[in-house]
Amino acid sequence: MSEWFARPVLFVADIGRSVDFYVNQLGFIQSWRHEEEGKALVAQVDRQGCALILSDVLLALRAELEVKGVNVRDGYWGYPLMVIHDLDGNELYFPYPNEAGTQPADQAQAALPRLLQPL
Numbered sequence: 360m361s362e363w364f365a366r367p368v369l370f371v372a373d374i375g376r377s378v379d380f381y382v383n384q385l386g387f388i389q390s391w392r393h394e395e396e397g398k399a400l401v402a403q404v405d406r407q408g409c410a411l412i413l414s415d416v417l418l419a420l421r422a423e424l425e426v427k428g429v430n431v432r433d434g435y436w437g438y439p440l441m442v443i444h445d446l447d448g449n450e451l452y453f454p455y456p457n458e459a460g461t462q463p464a465d466q467a468q469a470a471l472p473r474l475l476q477p478l
Contacts, residue, residue, distance in 0.1 A: 364410070366403070366410040366411065366412050367411060367412065368412040368413075368414055369411055369412065369413050369414070370414055370415065370416075370417040370453060370454060370455065370456050371413050371414070371415055371456050372415065372456035372457055373415065373456075374392070374399035374400070374401070374402050374413055374414075374415050375399055377402075377413045378392070378399075378402050378404060378413060381404040381406075381411070381413070382404065385406065386406055387404035387405060387406040387409075387411070388404065388405055388406065389402060389403070389404055390403040390404065390405050390410070391403050399415075400414065400415065400416055401413065401414045401415075401416065415456065417441065417453055417455060417456065418455075420441075420453075421441050424443065429443060430443070430444065431443055434452065436452060438454055438455075439454070439455045440452045440453060440454055440455065441453040441454075441455060
């Protein structure tokens with residue numbers, strides 16, 4: 360049987376700043392990073408078997424899901440969340456990155472035109 364493991368995805372406001380924190384402050388190493396047009400979209404950091412995915416694409420994900428008809432709503436659990444229910448009623452919480460001065464729904468609406476552009 361092949362080995363596999365799950366890695367949490369942390370939604371962050373700035374990939375570079377977050378990688379710098381995990382590497383230089385917490386002692387992780389950056390395993391890989393995916394960039395498009397010179398902008399980092401996702402990266403992985405590791406330390407002693409702990410792997411974390413850092414991503415800043417939550418707002419694009421929200422816009423994509425809403426276009427597909429998924430009921431996405433805002434929630435709060437001590438911090439702003441994107442909330443989705445699966446087919447069995449399980450709640451999936453995705454914390455929004457901290458961006459001062461903007462509301463999560465406004466951020467998602469702004470991401471929608473970029474998402475709908477043809478590939």
